[in-house]
Amino acid sequence: MTTLDHAGPARPARGPSRWVALAWQLLGLVLILGVWWLLTDVLKLYPPYVFPGPKAVWTEISYGLWGSGPQDGKLLSAIGGSLRRMLTGYLIAVALGVLVGLLMGAWRPLRTTLGAYLTGIQSVPSIAFVPFAILFFGLNERAALAVVILEGFIPMALAVSGALLNVPPALRVAGRTLGANALGLTLRVLLPASLPNILTGLRTAWSFAWRALVGGELLIGGVASLGEQLEVGRNTANVALVLATIIIIGLIGGLFDALLRTFEGRVRRDYGLEVPQ
Amino acid sequence: MTRLALTVALAFALPSLASAQEAQSVRLGFFPNLTHAPALVGLERGTFQKALGKVKLEPKEFVSGTTLTEAFAAGQIDIAYIGPGPAINAIGRGMPVQIIAGASEAGAVLVARKDSAIKSYKDLAGKTVAVPSLGNTQDISLRHILNENDLKSKADGGNVTITPVAPADVMAAFAAKRVDATLVPEPWGAVLEAQGHRIIGTEKTVWRGGNYPTTIVIVNAKFAQANPALVTAFLKAHTDAVAFLNKSPAAAQAAVNKQLLALTGAKIDLRVLQRAFARTRFTTALDPAALKEYAALNVEAGYARSAPDLTPFLRK
Numbered sequence: 001m002t003t004l005d006h007a008g009p010a011r012p013a014r015g016p017s018r019w020v021a022l023a024w025q026l027l028g029l030v031l032i033l034g035v036w037w038l039l040t041d042v043l044k045l046y047p048p049y050v051f052p053g054p055k056a057v058w059t060e061i062s063y064g065l066w067g068s069g070p071q072d073g074k075l076l077s078a079i080g081g082s083l084r085r086m087l088t089g090y091l092i093a094v095a096l097g098v099l100v101g102l103l104m105g106a107w108r109p110l111r112t113t114l115g116a117y118l119t120g121i122q123s124v125p126s127i128a129f130v131p132f133a134i135l136f137f138g139l140n141e142r143a144a145l146a147v148v149i150l151e152g153f154i155p156m157a158l159a160v161s162g163a164l165l166n167v168p169p170a171l172r173v174a175g176r177t178l179g180a181n182a183l184g185l186t187l188r189v190l191l192p193a194s195l196p197n198i199l200t201g202l203r204t205a206w207s208f209a210w211r212a213l214v215g216g217e218l219l220i221g222g223v224a225s226l227g228e229q230l231e232v233g234r235n236t237a238n239v240a241l242v243l244a245t246i247i248i249i250g251l252i253g254g255l256f257d258a259l260l261r262t263f264e265g266r267v268r269r270d271y272g273l274e275v276p277q
Numbered sequence: 278m279t280r281l282a283l284t285v286a287l288a289f290a291l292p293s294l295a296s297a298q299e300a301q302s303v304r305l306g307f308f309p310n311l312t313h314a315p316a317l318v319g320l321e322r323g324t325f326q327k328a329l330g331k332v333k334l335e336p337k338e339f340v341s342g343t344t345l346t347e348a349f350a351a352g353q354i355d356i357a358y359i360g361p362g363p364a365i366n367a368i369g370r371g372m373p374v375q376i377i378a379g380a381s382e383a384g385a386v387l388v389a390r391k392d393s394a395i396k397s398y399k400d401l402a403g404k405t406v407a408v409p410s411l412g413n414t415q416d417i418s419l420r421h422i423l424n425e426n427d428l429k430s431k432a433d434g435g436n437v438t439i440t441p442v443a444p445a446d447v448m449a450a451f452a453a454k455r456v457d458a459t460l461v462p463e464p465w466g467a468v469l470e471a472q473g474h475r476i477i478g479t480e481k482t483v484w485r486g487g488n489y490p491t492t493i494v495i496v497n498a499k500f501a502q503a504n505p506a507l508v509t510a511f512l513k514a515h516t517d518a519v520a521f522l523n524k525s526p527a528a529a530q531a532a533v534n535k536q537l538l539a540l541t542g543a544k545i546d547l548r549v550l551q552r553a554f555a556r557t558r559f560t561t562a563l564d565p566a567a568l569k570e571y572a573a574l575n576v577e578a579g580y581a582r583s584a585p586d587l588t589p590f591l592r593k
Binding site for chain 2: 047050071074077138140220221223228231232234235236237238
């Protein structure tokens, strides 16, 4: 999770240095687990119903992911449900964001009005929109989806419009001189030129949407989701399940972030924005 | 490095040292429901405070047993009125719980929205049903009803959506058509009925012919050990409150109504409250067999993997 974040934006680690980094990350993980185990299972500073040890959390994870009892496997179906909701929402958000971002990039009045509003809305925590979404769509997953789309759409739109503005004027002039019309210029010059920044937007949109999803799922309930697992754990005094779900949410978030980061890093290298060491 | 470790360890250890030996106050948890009437009556008439003498009573209200359990786990509740579902869960997780008395039985009904087509339990297929909170006593009952009727919740791969809504908020949720039915404790069933909504499961058909505990009294075992006299005094006040509810129902209803108005802002018609009273029994007796069956239902609902043996946790 956190260890992945510190990997840095696509540091071109090759050969031994990659293994060294991996070793450090593993060491960090072992250290965290060790301290956790020491505080809970060994020193017993907290009762298990307040802060369970790694073993109890592992039990929940193993029951939830590959247990075969009638009540097992719920974490797995929760992950499936959340990811499906996330991918649907994310794809819609990205499509909408690219479209609105292009319009904002092309038309200044839209940029100064809508752009400013979007920046404002972005500062509102996603959970604040959930009650409103529930009124609109009902207590169901569409409400959560709506918030995911909203939260993913804003950083995407802002990233695209910002990226278009950051394209060096020389490229624009060159495109025009070579006879590109407005559409051609946007699609064949501006968009490709702003790809690295757009990829950063994709990553930001992912992390915003992922957080919004779990927050929304917490409130809607009733469908298989990671948010519901958190709520069930909380409601049945099963703190181990809560911790297990938190770890899974962090792992999935970190994994996708790393994936997008790798892609982003490769593109940035290809564009000559990062110098391979 | 060692000093840092020591500081960290101390910081983690401090909260557990904070629990005092001789209690200066009794923190009482309860909900603004008719099924918690002994608590409401005891508070309204000052029965508890009188019994505790100089020790201050600090009442704290909760919407459902699950939030109360959280406060209990954090060591912020000494004595509580709570449903058997959360109490059994707490015991299963190793919380220091002692069950000291019964408070009410039955008093939960399944209500369908008047403009829905739901007439029986079977019609719940494909609908959204509200419970006070996931994992609470009514939720466990509802899952048992679904099970008996070959239905399943959506999270378990079925088509019934179970969603948590505070009982006092169900009226609004019905009006907005956000939920189709609800399993609620009284007086909220009678309140919904008075608005024309349909009762499709009475307190008797919900479970066990109406012979099930809805509210019991629990105490933090550590608190009980340190303050046996306080617990005995409270138990006596609780017995008095239950006796008052059974002996002078009219006066008790007025007291309950006053507390409900103060706590939820909902003014309940006295006739509605009477109907809710008729569906609820108040008793200090505990039925270990019913509790045991509840623990089994908790497993069936998927909230626990095994039912704990409750015998050591019952006060003799």
